[in-house]
Amino acid sequence: GADKLLTMSTTTSTENSGLLDVLLPQLEKDTGIRVKVIAKGTGAAIRDGIDGNVDIIFVHAKSREEKFVKDGYGAYRLGVMHNDFVIVGPEADPVGIKDKRSAAAVLKAIGKSKARFISRGDDSGTHTKEQALWKATGLSIKTVTTEIIKKGKKRKVSFQHPVGLGKWYFSIGQGMGKTLTYAEEKQAYTLVDRGTYLKYKYGRKEGLDLEILCEGDPELYNPYGIIPIDPEKYSHVKFELADRFAKWLVSPKAQGIIARYKIQGQQAFFPDAVPGAK
Amino acid sequence: MFFLITFKGKRECSAVLYELKNLIKTYDQRTVLNLERLSLEKNKILGLLGPNGAGKTTLLEIMAFLIRPSAGDIWFKKEMVNFTNGKLMDLRRKVVLIQQQPLLFTTTAFKNVEYPLKIRKTPRAKRERIVKELLDLVGMGMFMHASAHKLSGGETHRVAIAQALACFPEVILMDEPTASVDVENQINIERIIKEINRKKGISVIFTTHDMIQASRLADETLFLYEGKVAQSIYENIFSGHIEDDSKGNKYCVLHSGLKLLVSSKKKGPVRISIDPCAVKLNQIERDFSTHNSFKGTLLQLTNEQSKVRALVDVGIPLSVLVPKEVFKSLHLDLGEEVRLYCPEESIDVF
Amino acid sequence: MFFLITFKGKRECSAVLYELKNLIKTYDQRTVLNLERLSLEKNKILGLLGPNGAGKTTLLEIMAFLIRPSAGDIWFKKEMVNFTNGKLMDLRRKVVLIQQQPLLFTTTAFKNVEYPLKIRKTPRAKRERIVKELLDLVGMGMFMHASAHKLSGGETHRVAIAQALACFPEVILMDEPTASVDVENQINIERIIKEINRKKGISVIFTTHDMIQASRLADETLFLYEGKVAQSIYENIFSGHIEDDSKGNKYCVLHSGLKLLVSSKKKGPVRISIDPCAVKLNQIERDFSTHNSFKGTLLQLTNEQSKVRALVDVGIPLSVLVPKEVFKSLHLDLGEEVRLYCPEESIDVF
């Protein structure tokens, strides 16, 4: 019934990957819980939690998630799984990054040779990761801040990027799919999560004209966490259901489903709660 | 006829219908209507005459409670009309105006005439009977289901008259009701006007530019000139300009070339009206004087109660009113040459 | 006057202006115009008469090349008009139509009259002079900068006439040019019509419901009836219905109650026209016959060339044309009772 209905905010990539379409029916079968999924950017998804609009959030931006819990919005965070990012680019690979394993080194090479790089620039998990990687390259980083007013006080909103914005570094402020097509169109490098890449590369008639050039660096791991909203903060949330859902998600059964989920024949997510799940 | 039968006739004794005091209507700072005091009687047919722009339409629209006077008061059947309190609908249901260029609703002729009945919640069957009858009355029965906007000018006008009659009003205001109507239907409409007035006691106020129609149809006539009730007789109005001769005499020269000695202090372009009662009509051989005496042709004679209206072409058509006996004694024939004398007093310069 | 000076007058010898052959116009399967053959002369003033819906406006609009006939051909100045090839503009520049209910553009009176000059690329200074003069000509000089949509009915009509004159056309088509115009300006407009025709050789075709205006102004008149040129005289038209008496005589009973013996095979509702030349006018004491003889009052007498037009009220106003000598010999006075006899042959039932 309606009382067994949970509202969950998640990132577009989670929904787009199709993983929820196999997880949620099983959840309903096991627990009777139905989930109303609201997919949006990581920032907006966390924001939904802060505003108490949802019962639970399922996102991938570990540091922000931890802050979310620390600030008392989230009851707890459970690591569910991870996938990984890869750096893709044109097959010709003009910068010659193919042999490098370290993501930071790759970006550094791209930055040095001023080869075109497309950034999501939307403050998403991917973008957050990318910013961290650029910082690690040691290239000079510019910080752009905009002053706004929040709760009557001035506050700064900042955004970091390597020098060269608009020349070789393009910040397009769009979702992963759009960023990929943009990169293909411009034959540029970009950072992408493996799931989306697989879909675009093999899931369509006219496969993506970009190749994986860098993968496997642990820095490129992308962990997903589930956080029920703290009922102390918002008394109206269905914490009990949320709690059951979160627990179910880290159960061996759900972890097994995650491990078995394949995109274009390749494993897309790696369970973190029960690492060996099959 | 059903229409004539169901009209609730109340032949009341003559009483005041409209009373207007210091009524003023201004548009963009221009005063187009300025009536100090005017009272119109009930159950009469009133003809409203006056040149273009005299304010006839404006007055009718005020009397139909459609536009608000800029100043002044108006009483309808002894009750003062309040143009602001939004209770005009009750008054409007008693008075109906047929506009100068009637505009029918974008539907059929039938539905147009049916509309006033519909909003008065007349039952459908009765409605149909009345509409048919009214359309027949104005000779538009054939066009019942024609779409109104495709009708010719005169056809439109006649449907509008039927539409107004369907209101079964106490007062009908008609703005040039026969202007574009053909001869047969002019006669017909005049008959209808007379009939609804005589048999049903409906007051009729109509405007026209046809002096003879007015005197034929109306119990009373009213002349408007530049928004005022004209004191001087509104007839034989012409434009011209004032000229002096060497002796200091003042002449008014009309566009047609006619030169009239006048007594006026005005200069430049003026208008004059010539009192048709004060003009002397004579046989050609009797030559009065040197000035203001013109030769002309007798164009038309019209019977007007105890007088004869003669239309004489003296370059322009001049209207002259002569008592019947006097006219008889002159032994004039149509088409004959005659002589007109316009005394200075008969000419009003304004 | 500038306007009259600059008119390029070409007083050509009488020639054919319009020639129409088998011209048909149908609207929604209804034939509203059906002219087998008609030719109109140049440099004339032609009056077009006919009841509402006769097709007058439709004919004028075809002659102005504004609507396309459904069938048939039309020649303008001996050249066949091709309504499909889009070269009508050259023709339209020679002919201008003043519509029955003229609609001015949403701007000032001045700009309205200026428009035809502007599109003819007349220099600005000249334009201004001509517009002023034309507005003065129709007595609208005062309203130069008034916004056109706020003008009264007659004022609008007069500005439209000025606008048409600004086209300096070869042919002017006027649809009821004086219908809502005041008496002074009616005279004025009639004078303008005559002047542009006589002095400048502009052909004028106008419609009217005023028989007397037509005969006063027009060199020729044409009667339209139900889209056809009327063979029978278009006058004294009345509606009524046919009744039989016990002896098999057929009577036409008019709406006014008048009963006329007629010879016709028609039944039910009909219309009749009574030939004004065939009606006999007599003193009251001379009693002809039992039928079709009516007592009436002499309302109006009008001079028409060699004849006198008498308007007699016999319940309805009947028009009678009597030769001048005959009328004189009758010694009739206005307002007198007279007797009318309408022979069966004078009545046309249709």
Next chain:
Amino acid sequence: MDFLIDSFLSALLLIWSMDHELLVIVQVSLKVSAISTLIACVVGIPAGFLIAFRPFYGKRLLITVLNTLLAMPTVVIGLFVYAFISRRGIFGAFDLLYTQKAIIIGQMILIIPIVTTFTIAAISRIDDRYRKTALTLGANIFQTALIIIREARFGIVASIIVAFGRVIAEVGISMMLGGNAKGFTRTMTTAMALEYDKGEFVLSVALGIVLLMLSFGMNVFFNYFQGKARV
């Protein structure tokens, strides 16, 4: 080119298969758009009439403000409504966020200015004699308004068509306030956006074609009225 043909064929396939999920989405789209258009008419037509009908102080300013609202981005409307109906907003208790009602509220705000503006434009051109005729024939204010609106119906129906087209094709508000929750607030357009995000361009355009076909059907219906309006 292939892509467009593929999309079109997929659209046909979608319709042919009468997929339950598709039906739900179509139904949500139609319901939400129809209700918001209806409300916009109920509010916008009388409002436009009142504004057009007579001069009043500040009329031009009001019209200018209405015109400005036509340029209101859906994001602003979305966030504006969000501020009121989110849990922390003053209507938070009504639990409106991520429901169809929320979409309707947002879309209503989006199209009321459209309907109002065009009603004003349509009515302003209507000859004042219609008003005078109705009044003199004894109509009350309401009946007179109906007559005028009837005469202006060609323009007003056009504005309703535009408004309906605007909301059925609208994605921002539906996404932000509805949340694109499958089975609840997923509309044709949010589904399209989703498929687009996934890179399923063919499916996205196929859904768009289904939407256009639907809209064509609606318009054949509307056209019946607009055609009648021309009599």
Next chain:
Amino acid sequence: MDFLIDSFLSALLLIWSMDHELLVIVQVSLKVSAISTLIACVVGIPAGFLIAFRPFYGKRLLITVLNTLLAMPTVVIGLFVYAFISRRGIFGAFDLLYTQKAIIIGQMILIIPIVTTFTIAAISRIDDRYRKTALTLGANIFQTALIIIREARFGIVASIIVAFGRVIAEVGISMMLGGNAKGFTRTMTTAMALEYDKGEFVLSVALGIVLLMLSFGMNVFFNYFQGKARV
């Protein structure tokens, strides 16, 4: 409520700071919207005129199709144009994708039906006597069209305002075809969408308020015409 006040104050702050980045975004928005509106007028007004002017076979079908196009989702337009101008499309060689030109093409397709539909609606109500008067006074077809459009200007200007409002507030096409590249094709609305995605709601609405202020300024200007149209 706080949120809206914050946004409003932030908007003032943004304007006050005259941030270079903001100015670029505003400029791109205005330029792109103005050009696409202009093109839509140049195409839509004559097209509307021709359709309204005279009856022809298939007229009603054409109007219905136009009305249907009003419900064209931006995603469909975006993908449609994309299919033509992407590197693989037939116009791929022109390198149009992710440029302002691409946005203009898409937006043009979006609003031409709006301008056309309302031009038809406005012109259909114009008394035929205007046409006859112009023609008989010697106007050619073009001058006659101008007269009729002039008489219908109240409705046509309204449609231009709606069209401009539509494109300046539009986000889908700008995003898909422009790519939201900072400094090149980032418009007010794509910037807003981005901030929204980031969860920076205050900044997003602040940008929206700046846009509305701009649009208000434009409309004061438009209103001058529309007011004149009423003479």
